[in-house]
Amino acid sequence: MSRSETVRFFWHGSPLGPYQLLGMRSFVDRGHSVELFTYDPTIAVPEWIVRRDANEIWPTDHILTYQDENSRGSFALHANLFRYAMLHRLGGWWIDQDVILLRHELPAQDIFFSLETIDPMLATISVLKFPARHPLLSDCVARCIAAGESPLYGQTAVILFTEMAKKHRLAYQGPPIDTTYPLSDLDVPAMFDPAQRGRLHARCGNSTFIHLFQEKWRRAGIPSYLGPPAGSFIDDLLLRHGLEAPSLRMEIDYIRRGAAFLVSDDEFRAG
Numbered sequence: 001m002s003r004s005e006t007v008r009f010f011w012h013g014s015p016l017g018p019y020q021l022l023g024m025r026s027f028v029d030r031g032h033s034v035e036l037f038t039y040d041p042t043i044a045v046p047e048w049i050v051r052r053d054a055n056e057i058w059p060t061d062h063i064l065t066y067q068d069e070n071s072r073g074s075f076a077l078h079a080n081l082f083r084y085a086m087l088h089r090l091g092g093w094w095i096d097q098d099v100i101l102l103r104h105e106l107p108a109q110d111i112f113f114s115l116e117t118i119d120p121m122l123a124t125i126s127v128l129k130f131p132a133r134h135p136l137l138s139d140c141v142a143r144c145i146a147a148g149e150s151p152l153y154g155q156t157a158v159i160l161f162t163e164m165a166k167k168h169r170l171a172y173q174g175p176p177i178d179t180t181y182p183l184s185d186l187d188v189p190a191m192f193d194p195a196q197r198g199r200l201h202a203r204c205g206n207s208t209f210i211h212l213f214q215e216k217w218r219r220a221g222i223p224s225y226l227g228p229p230a231g232s233f234i235d236d237l238l239l240r241h242g243l244e245a246p247s248l249r250m251e252i253d254y255i256r257r258g259a260a261f262l263v264s265d266d267e268f269r270a271g
């Protein structure tokens with residue numbers, strides 16, 4: 001019999017639609033309890049989610065956003081600070097809002113993060129588990145406070161967390177990347193392509209989680225008010241978890257163009 005656990009998420013911004021609810025619903029459908037921290041008491045939250053006031057963890061009237069040109073306006077910067085602060089205070093599981101759970105059992109260890117690469121080590125932060133008051137977390141909070149809104153994308157996320165995992169002698173402790181990231185951000189167009197559905201499901205067969213990279217959706221201009229192409233990988237996930245997609249659906253060619261432009265733009269900015 002699987003053990004029910006509490007997993008915690010953060011959301012700020014637009015109303016919660018099927019794409020935003022998909023990750024949380026996957027945990028509830030596997031028997032776990034979901035707590036959603038938000039600063040906005042007006043956002044409608046389904047009855048299967050426990051709403052919590054984000055001010056319990058980090059009181060503020062200013063939500064941090066990235067100021068660099070690539071990710072300007074993204075609330076992910078505030079989520080970086082919030083995840084460390086929440087874990088430091090409460091311990092347990094932090095889950096990014098766009099992570100899907102594939103199995104009933106969550107990993108059993110007291111500390112969980114996955115490794116993107118081993119040599120050199122690069123750790124990921126979309127799925128984290130820590131005991132409360134762990135010193136790594138207080139160090140991360142302090143660095144986020146000092147950085148304010150100056151960081152480039154990722155500097156207070158995987159770059160900072162990897163540095164602190166090494167400092168606190170947690171390096172190489174995490175499982176391999178396929179546990180959490182069987183798909184990469186380069187697979188985002190394929191997630192919407194009905195012809196790629198079977199291939200993507202096969203690649204996720206041995207994984208515990210999937211990350212959907214919805215920040216890349218935002219940057220590529222993938223509209224949340226349209227449904228995915230019928231028969232696509234994303235459409236399958238929505239159906240599996242009982243969420244109704246918007247009736248008007250996207251065209252796969254539109255998604256390919258948006259993703260291709262984003263890749264070209266990123267390569268241009270990287271020189």
